Amino acid sequence: MKVLKTERMLLRLMTEEDSDNLLQIFSDSEAMRYYPSTKDLEETRSWIRWTSKNYKEHGIGLWIAELRETNEFVGQCGLIPQEIEGELEIEIGYLFVRKHWGKGLATEAADACKDYGFNQLGYNRLISTIDKNNEASKRVATRVGLHFEKEIFKWNKPIEVYSVNNKE
Ligand SMILES: CC(C)(COP(=O)(O)OP(=O)(O)OC[C@H]1O[C@@H](n2cnc3c(N)ncnc32)[C@H](O)[C@@H]1OP(=O)(O)O)[C@@H](O)C(=O)NCCC(=O)NCCS
Numbered sequence: 001m002k003v004l005k006t007e008r009m010l011l012r013l014m015t016e017e018d019s020d021n022l023l024q025i026f027s028d029s030e031a032m033r034y035y036p037s038t039k040d041l042e043e044t045r046s047w048i049r050w051t052s053k054n055y056k057e058h059g060i061g062l063w064i065a066e067l068r069e070t071n072e073f074v075g076q077c078g079l080i081p082q083e084i085e086g087e088l089e090i091e092i093g094y095l096f097v098r099k100h101w102g103k104g105l106a107t108e109a110a111d112a113c114k115d116y117g118f119n120q121l122g123y124n125r126l127i128s129t130i131d132k133n134n135e136a137s138k139r140v141a142t143r144v145g146l147h148f149e150k151e152i153f154k155w156n157k158p159i160e161v162y163s164v165n166n167k168e
Helices: 016-026 041-058 105-120 135-143
Strands: 002-005 009-012 062-067 073-084 087-096 125-131 147-154 157-165
Touching: 002 105, 009 073, 009 105, 016 041, 016 073, 041 073, 062 087, 062 105, 073 105, 073 125, 087 105, 087 135, 105 125, 105 135, 125 135, 125 147, 135 157
Parallel strands: 087 125
Antiparallel strands: 002 009, 009 062, 062 073, 073 087, 125 157, 147 157
16 A cells, blocks of 8 residues: 655555545645636545556556654645646646645655656656646745746646656
């Protein structure tokens, strides 16, 4: 079940039992501000099924982040296959529970995912797709070493692609 360990967190596989955990993020309109809408229980279950499919088909997906000290659920972070302008790219994705924002957890988890993607899985390039106005997400991407590459039109809006190459 365990995928990665960071200084403060454990990243483990997402399971069907995680719907209540995930709803802490998905039912929060502030956390979902840059997504089309909040998600209800059925949409959350469908998100878990999509993640399980990514695990099976690509060996990667979003993982559950828990505090090592207390096992408390704090968010999700991982590597997601993403089609960008017809190419399959690997995205570092992160969504955390609002009460835990601002403690550096997303940066710590994203950095571990970057290291895992490059050094264990052998990817040469990783990206993040970020809403133009999502400054916190851009900040996390930048702190982890990604830089602005281009703007694309996806999900019916302008999206910024941040990227980093291995050995950069
Ligand atoms: C983006 C997100 C994961 C960041 O989580 P976090 O644990 O607070 O991230 P960190 O504490 O590691 O770092 C956040 C950084 O953004 C900065 N930040 C936060 N809100 C900001 C804002 N409105 N404008 C500018 N910077 C902001 C913080 O100051 C911090 O940078 P610093 O450490 O250099 O000061 C969190 O806000 C979240 O879950 N948002 C909802 C889901 C989402 O939008 N995910 C990204 C999809 S691309």
